[in-house]
Amino acid sequence: MKSRFAGVRPQPTLRLRLTLVYGAVFFLAGLTLLGVTYVLFNQQLTDTFEQRFGAEPGKTKQMIFKVDGVTLTGDDAMEWMRQQELALRSGARTSLITQGVIALVVVGGAASGLGWVVAGRVLAPLHQVTATARKIAAAPMADRGLHERIALDGPRDEVKELADTFDTMVERLDHSFDGQRRFVANASHELRTPLTLNRALVELAMHRRSASPDVKELGESLLDINARHERLISGLLLLARSEQEIADRSPVDLADVVTHVVAHADAGKTTVYEVAEPAPTTGDALLLERLVHNLVENGIRYNLDDGTGWVRVVSRTVSEGKVEVEVSNTGPVVPPYDVPMLFKPFHRHAAVRVVTASSAGLGLSIVQSVAIAHGGTVRARPREGGGLVVTASLPRDRDRFDDRPLPL
DSSP states (O other): OOOTTTTOOOOOOHHHHHHHHHHHHHHHHHHHHHHHHHHHHHHHHHHHHHHHHSOOTTOOOOOEEEETTEEEEHHHHHHHHHHHHHHHHHHHHIIIIIIHHHHHHHHHHHHHHHHHHHHHHHHHHHHHHHHHHHHHHHOSSHHHHTTOOOOOOSOSSHHHHHHHHHHHHHHHHHHHHHHHHHHHHHHHHHHHHHHHHHHHHHHHHHTSTTOOHHHHHHHHHHHHHHHHHHHHHHHHHHHHHHTSOOOSOEEEEHHHHHHHHHHTOOOTTOEEEEEEOOOEEEEOHHHHHHHHHHHHHHHHHSSOSSSOOEEEEEEEEEETTEEEEEEEEOOSOOOGGGTGGGGSTTOOOTTSOTTTOSOOSOHHHHHHHHHHHTTOEEEEEEOTTSOEEEEEEEEOOTTSSTTSOOOO
């Protein structure tokens, strides 16, 4: 896939452009000053010769010069005077133009260097603004990055106003995200109580001796709907929790997590294969277990129904700084363009109906949130022949298993 910046020529930086503009203006002003000086000097030189050696109107002026013991008068004296005037003008031209241009180049180069330094000092606050914005954009979690502030010190100028406005905007976004997460968590907690009460009342009505078959059938349907709502609420709670920063981290081996999840998986007609190699990391053990559980559950749910389907779960260490959990499965063909949408909340495969679906559509979005909260990433690709291959990469715990060689 080609980048949208491919083929675009690199543009000069603002600092370089300011330096070039400053240098060009300086050279233009210097050349103008040099030209005006030359014109004024030449005019002054001509006026001086006319005043000293020119004759007044109506009078005749006789000039006598003695040069190298030879006395010059009349036309010879005038010719010698013209030669002296031409030589003086030639020397002035050489001094003003040639040496002036050299001096202008030297001083202009020094001025351009000074302009480069000054432009760097002036643009330094903008670099701080850019660095902070880049840090927020590259943060593994939106709320963690939104805690960053520029906090620019200096005079109250345009750049300081820009930095303060940026800080205000980020602060409002930070409060907005925090409020949204608190709302989801509080609403989910509040909804759990009536759902639990509904389940208890339905079960009580179903288990009465006088309950008719229609009541029991209706109760089963209501319990299925209630269970789906409970899974949805639990998923929202887990999603809100996984989007928070992991403050307390403990060592976790993903091989143990994979073994535990596979042992308790309700596979049905699907065969689950396990390849649990050491994969040490750090984080919240319950969230990491939920990550692997959702991947395995997703692989089992969206699989073949004829008994030939399988799910393969692998944990491994891939480099000095990274471990992975990979879950692949058979199943329906997934279009490549639909893969990014699978990580969106409440998104389900096209073949799954929304009303009767057993999934709330939060499985892979929770996987992605848990991975990002632990400083990792999740990627997926369609498997050839149908199904999906999902890989969660997490930072490796270098304090554990350092004496074990990496797999080849």
